[in-house]
Amino acid sequence: MKTKLTRREAGKLVGATLTGALAPGAARAQGKQIVIGGLYPLSGANAQIGVDAKHAYETALDVINNKNDLDLPLAKTEGLPNLGGAKLAMTFADHQSDPQKGRAEAERLITQDKVVALIGTYQSAVANTASVASERYSIPFLGADTSSPSLHRRGLKFFFRAAPHDEMFTQTMFDFFDEMKKKGKSIQSVALFYEDTIFGADSSAVQRKLAAAHGVKVVADIKYRSNSPSLTAEVQQLKAANAQVLMPSSYTTDAILLMKTMAELGYKPSAILAQDAGFSEQTLFNAIGAAGEGVMTRSTFSLDLGQKKPSVAKVNELFKARSGKDLNDLTARQFTAAMVMADAINRSKTGEPLAIREALATTDLPGEQTIMPWRRVKFDESGQNNDCTPVLLQRRGDKYVTVFPAEYAVADVAWG
């Protein structure tokens, strides 16, 4: 009995397998299901982020695949009407917050799971590598919740981002300072306080630049070691500099320690205006109690937008039923990314990656049809949406309220 393949037979077999793998789209839309890939940290220190993200995407799939009475794209129909009612599905991969794993998982999703598009990734560093992989395979990549400005400046044809980047966030902070000046509360000095990784470095660089442009003096510029056992000496320097506004760029651990140490050393600036991150976490406010009152942060989302947009409250209900939590800045951006992607896939008519890319490039979704305080979703040539105004939130009691800009504000800013 012949047990070994001849070289020619082996060649044929490999050829047949390759043909199968490369056969266009038919297989991808099989069973009336279009699959997109989600790249998130599902294990390790940031596992909670990935778990919450999955709930956000599943909420979006629920809205898209079932009939819902919401003013959102594809909500009122079942599935994707232009693709014969095909259902949208998501496959998730765990990048463990590691850029190299992120790239490998992106390739695996594309080549093995045959996803037609990718969404992710929380960390900008991971989006950086994963989107290069998707570019190579000509698969659209939508950055849902990554904010590093450099991401859309790499000349990639398949990279898109519907949400604001860090420069837009910081611009809003300084616009707010200008607005306060008009109200007779001039802000002349700020203290920058930022951790020593890429997040803190990028954030503070933009803050420094905009402070100079807006005539605001930076009286303390403190780069600190993240996860330090103590921030006492750092807070002493902040206290000595005595800036009107403290602008921290800190993850959760450092944010908790900063706020506790400030209280211990009796330091209270007129205002704290944070670059999101740790300051968007409920955990921080559980830890510091009353000291959190009046803290401000930038955000892309606030639950009180529900007062002006009924769909916000309804989507929050759907999300809460799955996760037991309210939507926050991150999960709202993830939900919105899935809606933008579904809208493009539907308009592509074929569900093919190249057609989806073209559809994304011509996206023009009015802000009213999102849960965000955005004018619209429309990508420029670099793939960035510039019509997504960030908002500033301020802590009142046990929640954040929107205080800026005026068109979305539900309360006046309290200034210490």
Place this chain on the structure above:
Amino acid sequence: MLNAANLAQILMSGLLMGLIYALIAAGLSLIFGLMDVVNFAHGEFLMTAMYATFGLVVLLSLDPLILSPIVAAIMFVVGAFCYRAIIVHAMRARTNVGMVQVFATFGLAIVIRGLAQFVFTPDYRSIPKSWLGGQTFSLFGVYMPAPQLAGALASLLAFGALWLLMKKTDFGKALEATREDAGAVGLVGIDRNRVFAMGWGLGAALVGLAGAILSIFYYIHPDVGGPFALIAYVTVALGGFGSVFGALAAGVIVGLVEAISATVLQPSMKAIGIYAVYLIVVFLRPRGLFGHL
């Protein structure tokens, strides 16, 4: 911006944190001095103690300060158990016994941390209300946070008690004798395994005390031990391997150097200050400031 008031505050903050660092390092130094084993799970012992405190606060609604002896007792059992279950076996290795011990305690660290992630989730916890939490005393404009003050006092008391134990009790003498010559003590009827287990228990109890007080003003997380353990290692090395009281002096030095270098250099460079001082000590006196090995 270094005036007299600032300098006083920096020295006070450095001193208080330094005494807490010393308390954390005490157990590590004790175990090392006793049996030449560096416990790489020391930070995880600290983390375990913080979760134990958190759990007891939730369960019994008592103040962490009252609970601190209970946490220390729990950690004594944990430490002695770790010795009996793992370290005693690691010491049986016939070759490369040092490396086996390093990897045994390192493995222990990874397992404890992984279990904590799984059981307690990676959420940050903190004890919202306690007697000392958020309280501060001010003396001539120098702030002294009450939890740190309590930590510093507990550190001094613990070192005092340790001194009495070592010098005045039979157990202390057995500990000292075993440290001098673990082989010979068997001849006079001392069970060295028992002494080692007690040593591990005592070392873990000390870090347990530190963990209980730390949890008043610090967040609790599976990875919380890392940064403190790193400081504990350099504290033990600086004070001199095997010298428990060297750890006290070294802890204070580390606290002061950290506070000063964060001000004079810049905050992101404060670890450099600590290790630069250590390297200078290595250059001048490799066994550490009070080392007698």
